[in-house]
Amino acid sequence: xxxxxxxxxxxxxxxxxxxxxxxxxxxxxxxxxxxxxxxxxxxxxxxxxxxxxxxxxxxxxxxxxxxxxxxxxxxxxxxxxxxxxxxxxxxxxxxxxxxxxxxxxxxxxxxxxxxxxxxxxxxxxxxxxxxxxxxxxxxxxxxxxxxxxxxxxxxxxxxxxxxxxxxxxxxxxxxxxxxxxxxxxxxxxxxxxxxxxxxxxxxxxxxxxxxxxxxxxxxxxxxxxxxxxxxxxxxxxxxxxxxxxxxxxxxxxxxxxxxxxxxxxxxxxxxxxxxxxxxxxxxxxxxxxxxxxxxxxxxxxxxxxxxxxxxxxxxxxxxxxxxxxxxxxxxxxxxxxxxxxxxxxxxxxxxxxxxxxxxxxxxxxxxxxxxxxxxxxxxxxxxxxxxxxxxxxxxxxxxxxxxxxxxxxxxxxxxxxxxxxxxxxxxxxxxxxxxxxxxxxxxxxxxxxxxxxxxxxxxxxxxxxxxxxxxxxxxxxxxxxxxxxxxxxxxxxxxxxxxxxxxxxxxxxxxxxxxxxxxxxxxxxxxxxxxxxxxxxxxxxxxxxxxxxxxxxxxxxxxxxxxxxxxxxxxxxxxxxxxxxxxxxxxxxxxxxxxxxxxxxxxxxxxxxxxxxxxxxxxxxxxxxxxxxxxxxxxxxxxxxxxxxxxxxxxxxxxxxxxxxxxxxxxxxxxxxxxxxxxxxxxxxxxxxxxxxxxxxxxxxxxxxxxxxxxxxxxxxxxxxxxxxxxxxxxxxxxxxxxxxxxxxxxxxxxxxxxxxxxxxxxxxxxxxxxxxxxxxxxxxxxxxxxxxxxxxxxxxxxxxxxxxxxxxxxxxxxxxxxxxxxxxxxxxxxxxxxxxxxxxxxxxxxxxxxxxxxxxxxxxxx
RNA sequence: GCCGGGAUGGCGGAACUGGUAGACGCGCCAGACUCAAAAUCUGGUAUGGGUGACCAUGUGGGGGUUCGAGUCCCCCUCCCGGUACCA
Numbered sequence: 012x013x014x015x016x017x018x019x020x021x022x023x024x025x026x027x028x029x030x031x032x033x034x035x036x037x038x039x040x041x042x043x044x045x046x047x048x049x050x051x052x053x054x055x056x057x058x059x060x061x062x063x064x065x066x067x068x069x070x071x072x073x074x075x076x077x078x079x080x081x082x083x084x085x086x087x088x089x090x091x092x093x094x095x096x097x098x099x100x101x102x103x104x105x106x107x108x109x110x111x112x113x114x115x116x117x118x119x120x121x122x123x124x125x126x127x128x129x130x131x132x133x134x135x136x137x138x139x140x141x142x143x144x145x146x147x148x149x150x151x152x153x154x155x156x157x158x159x160x161x162x163x164x165x166x167x168x169x170x171x172x173x174x175x176x177x178x179x180x181x182x183x184x185x186x187x188x189x190x191x192x193x194x195x196x197x198x199x200x201x202x203x204x205x206x207x208x209x210x211x212x213x214x215x216x217x218x219x220x221x222x223x224x225x226x227x228x229x230x231x232x233x234x235x236x237x238x239x240x241x242x243x244x245x246x247x248x249x250x251x252x253x254x255x256x257x258x259x260x261x262x263x264x265x266x267x268x269x270x271x272x273x274x275x276x277x278x279x280x281x282x283x284x285x286x287x288x289x290x291x292x293x294x295x296x297x298x299x300x301x302x303x304x305x306x307x308x309x310x311x312x313x314x315x316x317x318x319x320x321x322x323x324x325x326x327x328x329x330x331x332x333x334x335x336x337x338x339x340x341x342x343x344x345x346x347x348x349x350x351x352x353x354x355x356x357x358x359x360x361x362x363x364x365x366x367x368x369x370x371x372x373x374x375x376x377x378x379x380x381x382x383x384x385x386x387x388x389x390x391x392x393x394x395x396x397x398x399x400x401x402x403x404x405x406x407x408x409x410x411x412x413x414x415x416x417x418x419x420x421x422x423x424x425x426x427x428x429x430x431x432x433x434x435x436x437x438x439x440x441x442x443x444x445x446x447x448x449x450x451x452x453x454x455x456x457x458x459x460x461x462x463x464x465x466x467x468x469x470x471x472x473x474x475x476x477x478x479x480x481x482x483x484x485x486x487x488x489x490x491x492x493x494x495x496x497x498x499x500x501x502x503x504x505x506x507x508x509x510x511x512x513x514x515x516x517x518x519x520x521x522x523x524x525x526x527x528x529x530x531x532x533x534x535x536x537x538x539x540x541x542x543x544x545x546x547x548x549x550x551x552x553x554x555x556x557x558x559x560x561x562x563x564x565x566x567x568x569x570x571x572x573x574x575x576x577x578x579x580x581x582x583x584x585x586x587x588x589x590x591x592x593x594x595x596x597x598x599x600x601x602x603x604x605x606x607x608x609x610x611x612x613x614x615x616x617x618x619x620x621x622x623x624x625x626x627x628x629x630x631x632x633x634x635x636x637x638x639x640x641x642x643x644x645x646x647x648x649x650x651x652x653x654x655x656x657x658x659x660x661x662x663x664x665x666x667x668x669x670x671x672x673x674x675x676x677x678x679x680x681x682x683x684x685x686x687x688x689x690x691x692x693x694x695x696x697x698x699x700x701x702x703x704x705x706x707x708x709x710x711x712x713x714x715x716x717x718x719x720x721x722x723x724x725x726x727x728x729x730x731x732x733x734x735x736x737x738x739x740x741x742x743x744x745x746x747x748x749x750x751x752x753x754x755x756x757x758x759x760x761x762x763x764x765x766x767x768x769x770x771x772x773x774x775x776x777x778x779x780x781x782x783x784x785x786x787x788x789x790x791x792x793x794x795x796x797x798x799x800x801x802x803x804x805x806x807x808x809x810x811x812x813x814x815x816x817x818x819x820x821x822x823x824x825x826x827x828x829x830x831x832x833x834x835x836x837x838x839x840x841x842x843x844x845x846x847x848x849x850x851x852x853x854x855x856x857x858x859x860x861x862x863x864x865x866x867x868x869x870x871x872x873x874x
Numbered sequence: 875g876c877c878g879g880g881a882u883g884g885c886g887g888a889a890c891u892g893g894u895a896g897a898c899g900c901g902c903c904a905g906a907c908u909c910a911a912a913a914u915c916u917g918g919u920a921u922g923g924g925u926g927a928c929c930a931u932g933u934g935g936g937g938g939u940u941c942g943a944g945u946c947c948c949c950c951u952c953c954c955g956g957u958a959c960c961a
Contacts, residue, residue: 051961053961054960054961056961091961094960094961095959095960095961096960096961167959168959176959177959178959178960179957179958179959179960180959180960180961181959181960226878226879227878229877229878230877230878230879230956233876233877233878234877234956234957234958236877301958301959302957302958302959303875303876303957303958304875304876304956304957306875307875307876307957308875309875311875336875340958354875355875428958429958431958432958432959435959436959437959504959505959505960505961506958506961509961542955542961543878543879543955543956544955544956544961545956545961546878546955546956547877547878547956547957547958548956548957548958548961549961579879579880579954579955580954580955582954629953629954630953630954631954631955632954632955634960634961635960635961636960658899661886661887661898661899662886662887662899663886663887664887666879667879667880667887668879668880668954668955669886670885670886671886672885672886672900674885674886674900674901675885675886675899675900675901676900677900678898678899678900679899681899681914682899684914685914688914727890728890731890732890734888734890736886736887736888736898736899737887737888737889737890737897737898739898739899740887740888740897740898740899741897741898742898743897743898743899744897744898747898815894817893817894818894819893819894819941819942821941821942822893822940822941822942822943823942824894827894848927848928859941860941861941862893862941862942864893867893867894868893868894868942870893870941870942871941872941872942
């Protein structure tokens with residue numbers, strides 16, 4: 012054993028040993044319990060960021076722990092390789108996306124290996140490989156056969172200068188990020204997957220997912236947004252047609268004072284053709300991004316269309332407005348407005364002087380206060396003709412029946428969830444396997460012609476997808492014929508790839524099928540670890556896709572992820588300068604110097620390069636777009652992988668967001684150095700005697716008790732709580748205790764030997780390189796630590812003679828008394844009352860009550 | 875806007891089931907070692923008062939429940955994530 016801890020030499024050597032022995036390669040072994048541990052695979056952006064390090068360290072700690080429990084552990088890694096950043100790099104640096112992506116993968120693979128993650132690298136896959144995406148093309152054609160795929164127009168952000176579709180992220184303050192042009196909403200034909208057909212099952216199965224955080228399930232429930240309501244048809248006053256709206260509050264029907272339709276609604280378009288003011292309004296509405304977050308924060312604007320509908324119960328005329336906050340993509344693109352009982356309708360009515368008619372009264376008979384806000388609670392009907400006095404349920408049923416008889420309404424279950432738009436007008440993605448025949452008729456590719464390969468050797472001209480100008484890609488034939496046909500140039504949403512990679516990891520080399528029998532052995536994933544930002548979209552699409560695969564006979568289980576661990580974001584403050592045109596350019600924290608006040612708070616920041624001040628932005632998720640990532644490579648080079656792993660696990664519990672500070676890493680390194688030194692000094696004195704051969708003093712028995720308490724605590728933290736920070740803190744405490752209390756006797760050396768071995772085993776999943784070496788030094792060169800059984804606390808060693816009990820008087824701590832571990836309630840109470848400081852506070856007062864929590868606390872309540 | 879989450883010393887965090895607020899670490903202060911520095915070691919470190927034992931205050935703000943509240947309930951503020959084409 013080296014005297015000095017030298018991770019730079021040690022870690023690569025240990026990693027080489029793992030690689031040579033194929034330590035983490037696994038196969039199907041029905042004699043052992045399987046454990047599939049999966050982290051969300053990374054987008055190969057160029058370099059690992061701290062979020063990756065955090066995510067993959069959590070996964071690796073769990074995988075290594077499960078391995079020490081004797082399970083057959085699969086932990087794979089791969090690349091979510093298609094995506095927007097590769098196209099941006101192509102446009103900016105004139106490098107083909109495939110080349111850029113593959114070189115990023117090579118670099119990042121090296122970084123992951125340098126961090127010592129126990130992956131089965133033989134299963135590595137990249138979604139941009141045709142061997143991978145051919146199967147989603149195949150699957151898409153199957154879904155097409157089943158009627159789960161359809162084509163429909165949808166609104167996109169259109170950049171009129173660059174002549175391209177923009178992602179919501181690329182629209183900044185209503186303008187294209189590159190061109191600066193005001194974006195326009197434009198309708199184009201798109202491909203959809205019928206996720207709404209699975210809405211009920213996706214909702215219902217959330218109740219079965221006991222291993223998922225409640226917050227994620229709640230978000231998914233709300234996202235799916237099942238509601239029961241009424242689809243009501245309001246007849247147009249001066250035409251034969253009608254306006255259809257959906258409402259969950261038919262009880263408020265008598266309070267309708269106007270209708271609102273989306274700018275894209277046919278009624279609005281028809282009005283625009285007659286009325287220039289309306290046309291102008293629609294044009295202004297068209298200059299806003301498709302993002303819901305943007306639309307919902309807009310000033311609520313609207314205009315009357317000059318047409319009325321007839322109220323289906325009262326026969327009164329109700330005006331129809333067009334409003335910028337009504338979305339064509341939701342429901343029918345029109346709503347009935349009840350300003351008295353809906354917040355948004357209320358604000359709009361106030362702004363535009365529309366009448367507000369209360370029809371719901373609180374059940375206690377008091378008057379609703381609608382002077383300043385809508386009354387949105389459910390209650391009892393008034394001003395509603397013969398429905399007066401009914402409650403929500405009664406009114407719902409009665410109005411549904413009445414309108415149903417008139418043919419004016421139907422009960423309907425509706426979802427907020429919309430079908431999944433899977434097509435993208437981009438190059439760097441999986442080609443949608445469809446061709447268009449001579450009459451533009453649509454023909455899905457035949458299985459034998461798959462994969463439709465994405466040409467990788469491309470010249471980038473301008474910003475548009477090069478596929479559109481590549482005859483070699485475009486020109487093809489209708490499958491099974493010689494009839495000329497044109498290829499679809501749209502590619503899949505990258506969520507398509509990430510919706511089934513976990514199944515492919517089970518059998519990455521399957522040549523004849525999307526997945527084979529091996530997937531039945533490994534699936535479902537036992538624990539899935541990834542960022543909380545994926546709580547809805549990715550995790551909902553993956554659940555949906557898995558159910559599609561199940562219904563295609565490719566899976567047995569109903570849900571792909573038994574347990575979900577959502578890690579919080581790794582955040583960092585942002586630094587930027589704002590140009591005159593409002594465009595912000597962000598600077599990496601590593602390039603910024605900060606000035607702090609005497610309390611350590613940052614008060615000013617300047618760019619190191621030019622010494623000029625930069626603005627301090629909010630603390631946000633580390634991201635490329637905010638340029639606030641901290642490069643883990645710098646820390647790995649400086650301290651080694653184990654220190655980075657240890658610090659990342661120690662700084663915060665996984666679920667919590669972590670504000671990165673690089674000053675504290677030193678402490679983690681210090682801890683490893685001191686554990687190393689302790690072990691070195693211990694081993695230098697030769698082998699310790701076996702514990703059984705010595706007679707430990709009471710102090711040593713106490714120390715042993717702490718060793719075994721630490722085993723129990725760390726096991727609970729790692730297996731049940733997933734709180735690695737407190738597990739590490741507990742081991743640090745134990746190391747401190749072992750360090751302090753080790754006189755040089757055979758008994759003490761035996762306890763120390765046991766203590767050090769326990770520390771090494773408990774830390775093995777977190778700092779696998781360093782502990783491997785320490786384990787060897789402690790006399791276990793013959794058995795690799797990675798498969799050494801996890802320690803179990805010895806119940807005998809845990810026994811204590813005395814315990815401490817806290818004594819409170821009126822809920823305030825006044826003393827701590829020591830009592831025998833088996834002391835009765837009465838004895839604990841007596842000991843508490845006998846304490847001098849307690850007597851000071853109880854003297855002369857009347858004791859009204861004594862609360863005893865045995866073994867913990869005595870609270871004396873005095874008057 | 876809507877949905878979900880969060881706020882505890884100078885900083886990251888701990889307190890798991892309503893029962894000792896501040897474990898563990900960073901930083902800082904003092905001391906030891908050293909010609910000196912680094913490294914290392916020892917001690918201290920919520921705030922205010924007291925030589926001290928201790929005492930008072932204290933978990934974003936306001937109210938409540940309880941013998942007892944960081945933890946439960948109501949209201950509010952700010953921050954973070956998502957908001958369907960970033961991944």
